[in-house]
Amino acid sequence: MSAPILVTGAAGGRQGSTGNRVLQLLIEHGVQVRALVHRVDERSERLRDLGAEVVAGDLLDPDLVRQAIQGVKRAYFTFPVDDGLLEATTIFAQAAREAGTELVVNMSQLQDTSPAPSFRNLQHRLADQIFDWAQVGAVHLSAPPFFENVRALIGRTVSEQDTIFLPWGEGDAVFPLVGAEDCAQMAAALLLAPGTPDQKRYNLISETPTVNEIVNTLSSVLKRPIKYIPITDERWVEAVKERINPHAVDHLSSLWRYFRSAGRPKAGPEIGEPIQRVTRQQPQTLEEFFRLNAAAFGGVR
Numbered sequence: 001m002s003a004p005i006l007v008t009g010a011a012g013g014r015q016g017s018t019g020n021r022v023l024q025l026l027i028e029h030g031v032q033v034r035a036l037v038h039r040v041d042e043r044s045e046r047l048r049d050l051g052a053e054v055v056a057g058d059l060l061d062p063d064l065v066r067q068a069i070q071g072v073k074r075a076y077f078t079f080p081v082d083d084g085l086l087e088a089t090t091i092f093a094q095a096a097r098e099a100g101t102e103l104v105v106n107m108s109q110l111q112d113t114s115p116a117p118s119f120r121n122l123q124h125r126l127a128d129q130i131f132d133w134a135q136v137g138a139v140h141l142s143a144p145p146f147f148e149n150v151r152a153l154i155g156r157t158v159s160e161q162d163t164i165f166l167p168w169g170e171g172d173a174v175f176p177l178v179g180a181e182d183c184a185q186m187a188a189a190l191l192l193a194p195g196t197p198d199q200k201r202y203n204l205i206s207e208t209p210t211v212n213e214i215v216n217t218l219s220s221v222l223k224r225p226i227k228y229i230p231i232t233d234e235r236w237v238e239a240v241k242e243r244i245n246p247h248a249v250d251h252l253s254s255l256w257r258y259f260r261s262a263g264r265p266k267a268g269p270e271i272g273e274p275i276q277r278v279t280r281q282q283p284q285t286l287e288e289f290f291r292l293n294a295a296a297f298g299g300v301r
Helices: 018-028 042-050 062-069 085-099 119-134 147-161 180-192 211-222 233-240 246-262 273-279 286-292
Strands: 005-008 033-037 053-056 074-077 103-109 138-143 163-166 201-203 227-230
Touching: 005 018, 018 033, 018 042, 018 180, 033 042, 033 062, 042 053, 053 062, 062 085, 074 085, 074 180, 085 103, 085 119, 103 119, 103 180, 119 138, 119 246, 138 180, 147 163, 147 211, 147 286, 163 233, 180 273, 201 273, 211 227, 211 286, 233 246
Parallel strands: 005 033, 005 074, 033 053, 074 103, 103 138, 138 201, 163 227
Antiparallel strands: none
């Protein structure tokens, strides 16, 4: 594979950081990678040290995106939970079409609900259509919240108070989850495959625990009792508004309301199957994730 693979979100962020992990996996396979990052900093320098070609700029800049995708046949697209998804998708899809790109692996969201549970989720559905209309060989990875999102939401209060404060109902609501590592492994496997996949959407759910099961699993891993205290949406928004952008707050608040009332099934025939089939490895479990990240919750005591 002589043409470079373009990876957006390559510097990574504070939670799932799938772009950064996809880049690492591609480089481990000896593939030339072009990393699109928002700015030049110590994170982008680490990418250069790994052997990636680094292009700095904004996905909302059409000229920059055209420059980044020149000579690219395959690309990974992800966009942070913030304003601008539809604009960035349109710019990227047009540039990919002009460049003759044959495969775009697109990190999307769950599509199996009607109506969409949040405005952000609706945007993802529209973004998927934009990629399809552009005819750039788009493959959509439809993912629920990541294990890493759970860690970000509850790590501090579990560490400090052995307590989870969230508006997740009384404990019986089902929350589909997946590890960002498995999503990155899926994306890398598809980008590295010799041909283009026939399947155009993969539903990536590895577990469907209830809130009580999430709490019990964490308690077992940490070897101490963790309490769950349901709070109102308003109290949660007030607690996080200084550290989470308004777009993400609106999205997450809508998701909590949806999961509390959706009555989702505990499991289905596709749970974990696409991950196992494409990556040829078992999906990471929530228990495994908690064990690997025990320090983020105050450690085992």
